[in-house]
Amino acid sequence: MNDHVRDLASVRDATERLLTAAAKLDNVSAAEPSRLPGWSRGHVLAHLARNADALVNVLAGRPMYASGEARDAEIERDAPRPLNVQLTDLRESAVRFQEAGVAPGDWSRTVELRNGVTDSASRVPFRRWVEVELHHVDLGIGYELEDLPEEFTQREIDFLADRFRGHPDVPAFVIEGDDGRLIPSGRREGEPITVTGRQADLLGWLAGRRDGSALTTDGGPLPALPPL
Structure with a gap:
């Protein structure tokens, strides 16, 4: 709750x-x-x-x-x-x-x-x-995104990852932030790409505030996200 x-x-x-x-x-x-x-x-x-x-x-x-x-x-x-x-x-x-x-x-x-x-x-x-x-x-x-409260950043990453979870147009991916958590998102089918980066950069990408260029993946391009 x-x-x-x-x-x-x-x-x-x-x-x-x-x-x-x-x-x-x-x-x-x-x-x-x-x-x-x-x-x-x-x-x-x-x-x-x-x-x-x-x-x-x-x-x-x-x-x-x-x-x-x-x-x-x-x-x-x-x-x-x-x-x-x-x-x-x-x-x-x-x-x-x-x-x-x-x-x-x-x-x-x-x-x-x-x-x-x-x-x-x-x-x-x-x-x-x-x-x-x-x-x-x-x-x-x-x-800046780096100035946001830590609790807020973590919760908003969770919220946005959940929003894209199961989306048919978003390839499967797993978010790995600098807090060590693994958060699945995107399609439920297929081998997920792991997206890694700082919390602020992950939030910026998920929220459409940054282009994701500061993030890395373990193979393949960064998934394209639909607008919120």
């Missing part, structure tokens, strides 16, 4: 780190490109605020977003806002998420996210933690 209470605390801490770092920007730098293609830093901040509200919807049993088009339109609408407005919105939406997280509820229930994806309610706080940590890196303001 996921420890949603502990994860909520981790979300709060990660959000404070992000807000403190983003407060050093100004309106000009907030409008500059992020590391995500086609998105400014303002887009990333706007997405984080709207994602917090969307996960409140999930916990309340409502649709995460009205539609994919509505989600995209809200991000485009909010991206150009002044930095102080962005940060206030992000902080207030984070408070709403925390309030939803401490409300009484059945954390073993199944909830629905985007595109028909379902998960346990108890994992929603971890999903929010992922959003905050990885998008902090995406801002390109000095917070």
Whole structure:
């Protein structure tokens, strides 16, 4: 069982780190490109605020977003806002998420996210933690994959490996990180390729943040991963 209470605390801490770092920007730098293609830093901040509200919807049993088009339109609408407005919105939406997280509820229930994806309610706080940590890196303001908490990195590698496990378009592979663990992923058929590297590089590859050039295999090319 996921420890949603502990994860909520981790979300709060990660959000404070992000807000403190983003407060050093100004309106000009907030409008500059992020590391995500086609998105400014303002887009990333706007997405984080709207994602917090969307996960409140999930916990309340409502649709995460009205539609994919509505989600995209809200991000485009909010991206150009002044930095102080962005940060206030992000902080207030984070408070709403925390309030939803401490409300009484059945954390073993199944909830629905985007595109028909379902998960346990108890994992929603971890999903929010992922959003905050990885998008902090995406801002390109000095917070790198190497700076992520060790527990987070290990859990997100496990989560993404599980996401690709059994995927018909991903060759079988085994992840071997510098923590010594072996994690199978990809197709269940065929002789798996072992992919070895530092935890940060493995996470970056699995999460689409690095090209995998720092990783090594025991034979054959690095498996191509579909977008998340």
